[in-house]
């Protein structure tokens with residue numbers, strides 16, 4: 001929250017636009033738009049710096065090192081048994097992997 005506060009504190013307030021009483025005013029729209037975009041930039045910048053991001057599907061929160069070794073074991077077996085008439089079970093493994 002301190003990060004966001006610091007970023008927001010660098011924005012100059014468009015005081016004239018914020019104090020304008022004219023509800024149909026067009027002359028301050030550019031400065032209000034600029035102010036809005038600056039706030040959005042700050043929010044995005046703060047989130048990029050503070051929210052961990054992981055690609056979707058890359059890592060499951062429940063995945064364990066044991067599952068890594070089991071997965072590798074399955075892949076190795078798939079490669080070793082590639083001369084089998086059917087690789088049906090490999091497809092089944094991949095289908096299961098997609099489900100979990």
Ligand SMILES: [Zn+2]
Pocket residue numbers: 016017020021022025026027028
């Ligand atoms: Zn105005």
